[in-house]
Amino acid sequence: MEKQFEKYKGIHPGIVLDRELKKRSLKQRPFALSIAEHPQTFNAITKGRRNLNTALALKIEKELQLEEGTLVFLQAYYDIKEEKNKQENSAPDLSLLRQSLFWDTEINRIDWLRQYVAVIERVFERGNNKEKEEITNFYGVEKVQSVLMAKDKKLPLINLK
Template sequence: MEQRLDRYYGIHPGRVLERELKKHHLKKGPFAISIGEYPQVINEITKARRGVSPQLSLKIDHALGLEEGAFYLLQAHYEIDQVKKALKQSDAPSFRKALFWDTDMGKIDWQKQYKAVIQRIFERGTDEERQQVFDFYGRDKIMEVTGNDQIAGNTLPVMAHAKKR
C-alpha cells in the first residue's frame, strides 16, 4: 500500500478506510467487532468525525493486511493538511463579516474563489477594503476580474468591462 498511500495524503483516513472496507466486501460493524472495537468508533471514523489513533491504526492495518502505521500516516498527513489550510486562512485579508453574510468566512478559499471575493469587495466594500484586496491579490487578478487595474483617488471603476455589454 506504500505506493498507493501518497495519493490519499490530505484525505481523512476514515474516507480511505470506508473505501478499503468496500473493496474487501466488509461491513463496518462486523469489521469493528473483529478488531475489538465498538462499531460506533469505526462509524465515526468513516464519517470523518473522529481521527485514527496509533493503536487503532495498528489494528486496522493488521486486519486489512497493510503495512504497520499506514492509517496513522494518513491521519498525520490529514492533520498537516488541516494546519496548512488554517495557516492559509490566517494569511487571508480580514474583511467585515457583513460583506460575506451568506457564507462561512472560515470556509472561503481566498485563492480559488478570488473572482467572487474581488467582485464582492468592489461592489460592496469600503475604500480601505478595496485597497486591501488590491494589495492581497495584485494588479493582474484585479484586472482580470474588474477590467481595470488603476486605483485613482483610492477608488477603482467597478466592473468596468462588465458594464460595456
Template structure:
C-alpha cells in the first residue's frame, strides 16, 4: 500500500476514491460490478458515499484493479474515524446557535468546560433562558441530569 496515497486520502469515503480509480481505467461501474460478482446498485451506493466498503468486496475490487490488499478497507477505517471524531466534537458542547451569547456575557464561550461547569450552566439557562434554550440544554445533558441539578439548586419550578 502506498503510504503517501493513503495519507493523502485519509478521511475521504472509499467510494469516492473507487469512482476516481474506475474513471482512470475507463471502467463503467455496472459492467465492473458484474465482473467482480457484485450488484451494480451496491457499487453505485458505495461510489456515492451512501454505503460503506466491506472486506469481501474490497478484496475483489482491489484484485480487479491491481491495488494492494487492504487499500479500500484502510480508507474505510480512516473515514469512520473522521466521522466518529466529528460526532464526538458535535457532542462536546450544546448547539451554540440556539443559545444566545448574551447568556454568557461574562465569559468566553469557547473556554467553557461544558462538563465541569454544567451545574452553573444549567442554573444560568434555567434562570435566564427561553424555552428553546432550555430544551437544548436538556438535549445536551439529558433530562435526568438537568432535573437532578435543578433539584439540587431548588430550581425545579424553572424546569
C-alpha cells in the first residue's frame, strides 16, 4: 500500500477515492464511464454507501496509476473496523441490568441483537428507569418505540434528555 494512503486505514475506500479524484480535478461521472462503471454505483461507493469490490478496485487503481491492492487493502481495513464496532456494541452494559429480569435464562447467553423484541418487552414490563434507559441507549429510541407500539403496549417511555 502506498504510504500516502496509510493514514486512511479504517476509512471507507470510497471516501478516500473521492478525495483522490478531487485532488486530481477529475469528475466522478466521466471517470466512472471511462472505466465502464455505472455512475450511480460509482457515486454510492464514493459516498461510502456501498463497498468496493476487488474487480472494480483493480480497474480504478490501474486508471489512477495507484499501487495494485491499495483500495482493496483500504476496504479490508474498513471491514475490520466495522466488524470490531459490531462486536463491541453487541450487548448493553450488563452491570446496569438486574439478572433477576432474566430469571429464566443466563444473561450472558442472550443474543441481544436477535432477541431484541423479547428483551425490550421484558425490560419495559419489569425494569426500573435505569434499566429502561440502558436498553433505550443500546437499541435506540425508534427501535424501542416500534417494538412497544407493535405489541400495543402503552408502557411509558422514560424521558431521555
